[in-house]
Amino acid sequence: MDAVNWHTIFFxxxxxxxxxxxxGVVVTNNIVRMACCLVxxxxxxxxxxxxxxxxxxxxxxxxxYVGGTMVLLVFGVMLTARGPFVSMxxxxxxxxxxxxxxxxxxxxxxxxxxxxxxxxxPKPLVPQAxxxxxxxxxxxxxxGVRVDKLERPDPVLRKGMSGYLLAFEIISVHLVxxxxxxxxxxxxxxxxxxxxxxxxxxxxxxxxxxxx
Amino acid sequence: xxxxxxxxxxxxxxxYSVAALIQCALLLAVALGSAAISIWLERKVxxxxxxxxxxxxxxxxxxxxxxxxxxxxxxxxxxxxxAAADGPLFRLAPYIxxxxxxxxxxxxxxxxxxxxxxxxxxxxxxxxxxxxxxxGVILGGYASGSKWSLYGAMxxxxxxxxxxxxxxxxxxxxxxxxxxxxxxxxxxxxxxxFWHWHVFHxxxxxxxxxxxxTCAVASTNRAPFDLAEAESExxxxxLTEYSGFRWVVFFMAEYPAMFLVSGLASVLFLGGWNGxxxxxxxxxxxxxxxxxxxxxxxxxxxxNFIAKGVLGITCMxxxxxxxxxxxIDQVMTTCLKYCVPLASAMLAGVMLWMYLLPGGVWxxxxxxxxxxxxxxxxxxxxEQAPGPPRPAEKQAHHEPEPMDVVxxx
Numbered sequence: 001m002d003a004v005n006w007h008t009i010f011f012x013x014x015x016x017x018x019x020x021x022x023x024g025v026v027v028t029n030n031i032v033r034m035a036c037c038l039v040x041x042x043x044x045x046x047x048x049x050x051x052x053x054x055x056x057x058x059x060x061x062x063x064x065y066v067g068g069t070m071v072l073l074v075f076g077v078m079l080t081a082r083g084p085f086v087s088m089x090x091x092x093x094x095x096x097x098x099x100x101x102x103x104x105x106x107x108x109x110x111x112x113x114x115x116x117x118x119x120x121x122p123k124p125l126v127p128q129a130x131x132x133x134x135x136x137x138x139x140x141x142x143x144g145v146r147v148d149k150l151e152r153p154d155p156v157l158r159k160g161m162s163g164y165l166l167a168f169e170i171i172s173v174h175l176v177x178x179x180x181x182x183x184x185x186x187x188x189x190x191x192x193x194x195x196x197x198x199x200x201x202x203x204x205x206x207x208x209x210x211x212x
Numbered sequence: 213x214x215x216x217x218x219x220x221x222x223x224x225x226x227x228y229s230v231a232a233l234i235q236c237a238l239l240l241a242v243a244l245g246s247a248a249i250s251i252w253l254e255r256k257v258x259x260x261x262x263x264x265x266x267x268x269x270x271x272x273x274x275x276x277x278x279x280x281x282x283x284x285x286x287x288x289x290x291x292x293x294x295a296a297a298d299g300p301l302f303r304l305a306p307y308i309x310x311x312x313x314x315x316x317x318x319x320x321x322x323x324x325x326x327x328x329x330x331x332x333x334x335x336x337x338x339x340x341x342x343x344x345x346x347x348g349v350i351l352g353g354y355a356s357g358s359k360w361s362l363y364g365a366m367x368x369x370x371x372x373x374x375x376x377x378x379x380x381x382x383x384x385x386x387x388x389x390x391x392x393x394x395x396x397x398x399x400x401x402x403x404x405x406f407w408h409w410h411v412f413h414x415x416x417x418x419x420x421x422x423x424x425x426t427c428a429v430a431s432t433n434r435a436p437f438d439l440a441e442a443e444s445e446x447x448x449x450x451l452t453e454y455s456g457f458r459w460v461v462f463f464m465a466e467y468p469a470m471f472l473v474s475g476l477a478s479v480l481f482l483g484g485w486n487g488x489x490x491x492x493x494x495x496x497x498x499x500x501x502x503x504x505x506x507x508x509x510x511x512x513x514x515x516n517f518i519a520k521g522v523l524g525i526t527c528m529x530x531x532x533x534x535x536x537x538x539x540i541d542q543v544m545t546t547c548l549k550y551c552v553p554l555a556s557a558m559l560a561g562v563m564l565w566m567y568l569l570p571g572g573v574w575x576x577x578x579x580x581x582x583x584x585x586x587x588x589x590x591x592x593x594x595e596q597a598p599g600p601p602r603p604a605e606k607q608a609h610h611e612p613e614p615m616d617v618v619x620x621x
Contacts, residue, residue, distance in 0.1 A: 055331045063340035
């Protein structure tokens with residue numbers, strides 16, 4: 001009884017939860033229950049991340065995916081629903097299409113997973129002192145500094161460590177554009193026509209005025 | 213804990229299971245104990261504010277046994293599920309709220325290194341998990357099949373999603389000062405007298421603390437932000453259809469959440485377990501002297517932390533019985549037009565302060581009074597100040613190296 005491996009037990013628990021609720025998403029008809037299953041499935045995946053010792057990714061999973069699904073549930077389902085409890089009927093064609101796409105993705109992922117030689121055979125449990133992972137390295141990499149590459153012994157490989165600043169900036173600008181667009185679409189429509197004088201209806205000052 | 217059990221030759225599986233169970237039980241005791249104490253405090257404080265006495269007879273002079281009596285009464289009530297409700301979701305919702313409120317305590321440190329799960333991203337974990345608490349409320353409101361509940365849930369969703377933004381911006385400020393998201397490290401950074409607390413670090417952090425508290429009250433769904441259960445408009449909001457035990461479970465999520473935001477405020481801004489007066493270090497109760505002394509020092513620190521948490525709860529109760537409820541548009545205006553811009557400005561201000569005058573007001577004052585004897589630690593800190601390199605440093609490095617190598621020096 002000395003060989004109870006809690007890690008494996010919790011891996012199986014979270015993995016079964018994730019898969020079970022994923023099946024639940026497919027077989028349920030009620031949209032809100034579907035979203036709940038999706039939240040539970042994504043939460044179980046976050047649990048897998050925590051189990052792997054990657055707390056940052058786990059917390060991001062909780063914040064972005066689980067929290068995001070929640071917002072989707074609220075604003076996508078509750079605000080657009082006409083009846084009290086919406087149920088969704090899927091036709092046969094949609095089932096076939098979804099099965100083909102899902103099956104193809106599963107095949108690709110399985111092929112990739114089984115092609116990794118380290119995962120083929122069960123390894124003996126070796127307790128290894130992993131370095132304490134910190135989020136600081138990740139943060140610096142997002143700001144364009146790859147500190148982790150400084151430890152590379154080969155100076156040729158040490159170059160080209162531009163980090164992810166460009167990607168980070170592009171995503172940030174993209175999100176700002178989306179936010180501004182959403183705010184523009186959501187605001188109350190104003191009546192077109194001449195604005196009342198004295199309520200901000202003046203035109204912008206000419207360019208020269210600002211330079212004086 | 214597990215190491216101790218292993219040292220007295222317990223089998224490994226038993227050692228880890230027992231250690232896990234003890235930690236879970238301790239955390240559950242904190243969560244439920246904070247709920248019981250807060251309910252009693254709420255009754256007493258609200259009574260005093262309204263010039264009443266509150267509970268006086270249940271269990272002695274001060275009504276100590278009022279929370280168990282309340283609990284017993286509610287357990288005996290009939291458990292009603294409306295015919296229009298979505299049964300499984302309706303039953304599930306309170307437990308989601310409670311589980312998330314309980315999970316957050318995993319990452320909350322009670323004293324130096326006394327934390328169930330010391331995470332490198334502790335603050336982020338707490339923000340992420342406490343944001344999920346609203347899921348139970350939304351689900352409960354939707355599954356009740358009642359318009360009042362649905363309105364309450366919609367308001368709650370809009371409010372919590374909005375207030376997460378300024379709250380996260382405020383939390384970033386202490387993280388920026390310490391340079392870590394580890395809550396234990398943030399707490400230890402403020403060791404010493406009360407002027408080492410982050411709230412007194414500089415004027416910007418002082419303002420940030422008040423913005424944080426505003427958002428914290430809003431995120432726990434308490435008055436004056438309790439729009440989701442506004443009884444004068446929405447009967448009881450998302451709680452309208454709940455009764456008996458499930459209703460209790462919702463409140464066992466709300467009160468621990470109050471303790472959590474106060475505790476987080478205490479770690480981030482009010483020194484955590486480091487008191488106004490550093491009693492533990494003045495009495496040499498540090499692990500360097502003796503392990504037991506360090507343990508007693510930590511115990512004092514934990515009492516200090518819990519006292520600050522209870523003080524925070526008391527202030528929230530005081531606010532609830534003092535201020536009138538806001539309208540929903542006023543709630544959104546407070547968040548989007550005041551809290552978010554103010555928090556962003558404070559964040560920028562702290563960045564500027566850390567770049568120009570690292571070390572806080574106290575360190576600066578120390579240097580002004582005795583500029584000749586500059587603290588060695590301060591000098592080291594100043595050299596390691598974060599930020600882009602100064603022009604002089606840039607000119608010093610003219611080797612053909614990539615730019616970012618220079619940055620990391």
